[in-house]
Amino acid sequence: MSGLSISKLHAAHGHTTVLRDLELTVPNGALACVLGPSGCGKSTLLRIIAGFHQPVSGKVTVGERTLNDDRTQIPAERRRIGYVPQDGALFPHLTVAANVGFGLPRAERRERVAEMLDLVGLNGLADRHPHQLSGGQQQRIALARALAPRPELLLLDEPFAALDAALRTELRTEVATTLRRAGATAVLVTHDVDEALAFADVIAVMRDGRIVQADAPHALYHRPADTGVARTLGEANLIPAKLAADHAITAFGELPLTDGASNGTEDAVVLLRPQQLRLSAASGPHTIEARIINAGFRGHDYRLELDPAARHELPTPLIAYTSADAPPPTDQTIHVAAHGTAHPLVPEQAPVSATV
Ligand SMILES: Nc1ncnc2c1ncn2[C@@H]1O[C@H](COP(=O)(O)OP(=O)(O)OP(=O)(O)O)[C@@H](O)[C@H]1O
Structure with a gap:
């Protein structure tokens, strides 16, 4: 071959x-x-x-x-x-x-x-x-x-x-x-x-x-x-961020950048996959407050749709996967923390004209 x-x-x-x-x-x-x-x-x-x-x-x-x-x-x-x-x-x-x-x-x-x-x-x-x-x-x-x-x-x-x-x-x-x-x-x-x-x-x-x-x-x-590629590969939370040299500053606190370096941008968006968002038992300096608007059982875990409190200025819904035996009931307010690294994304380019 x-x-x-x-x-x-x-x-x-x-x-x-x-x-x-x-x-x-x-x-x-x-x-x-x-x-x-x-x-x-x-x-x-x-x-x-x-x-x-x-x-x-x-x-x-x-x-x-x-x-x-x-x-x-x-x-x-x-x-x-x-x-x-x-x-x-x-x-x-x-x-x-x-x-x-x-x-x-x-x-x-x-x-x-x-x-x-x-x-x-x-x-x-x-x-x-x-x-x-x-x-x-x-x-x-x-x-x-x-x-x-x-x-x-x-x-x-x-x-x-x-x-x-x-x-x-x-x-x-x-x-x-x-x-x-x-x-x-x-x-x-x-x-x-x-x-x-x-x-x-x-x-x-x-x-x-x-x-x-x-x-x-x-x-x-x-x-x-x-x-666009981020969404093609799976569910994606697109989180507003400011980029410093090696970390992103987000509503979830400072997260290290996936590739460890940026030029520093005020107005960026970073990717957090749903498995990076985890329910937190207590509120803390790096947690956000959100209301569960939907919970779907998928056998191996639950898929949660979350409505973050307005002051966090995050998109709705945020998606989180949790392997908890049973998530808190819908409408309950919970705390969410982010784990792992953040990857900066550029917006998807608009399509070009389709006629030769
Ligand atoms: N024989 C054909 N004559 C005219 N237009 C065609 C022809 N075959 C495909 N197209 C058009 O070309 C575009 C690309 O089609 P193509 O079949 O390559 O897409 P695809 O990504 O394989 O789609 P799918 O996943 O639905 O099979 C579509 O807009 C389709 O309508």
């Missing part, structure tokens, strides 16, 4: 620009997730990489091979790229073995099919037809079929979207393990943040036809580039 590199990619459907100046690098052997809202251009990006859609301009390379640039447009069948669509799209009239072996040279077909079915843990099902498989089994066969010709790059377009929540979690873990075992470079498209956080070595957040930030899941969650 080989790494993927995309630069200055522009694409349109008719007169509507869909991708603009898109940059993305996926190292060899890495699993990347492209995360973004419906309609932001994720599938268009995959279809360009696969060779199903021609971009307006830009360069796409896999390993040393240029697939698209000003002069080059390698056809899809010569790209050596595997593609797993949302519904798997197995050939209904062929057996599992024939689906996985489709297009492989006859001499190696038998052995390669057995190897692939082994990889996805379904070697007992070679003689079945797709309609005799569960949704999860069909997706695993689709993955085996895509990996069988030893593609240089594997593309997965929301491959778990049609599955129920439990199967989805199980299968995405399995698929990630399978891909790592196969040493595959893969790009998965999703609008499910849990999927991206669990699956990826690199998450690329897409907005308005561009990749706005790409980084390891942990870095992206704790150090988002702007308020």
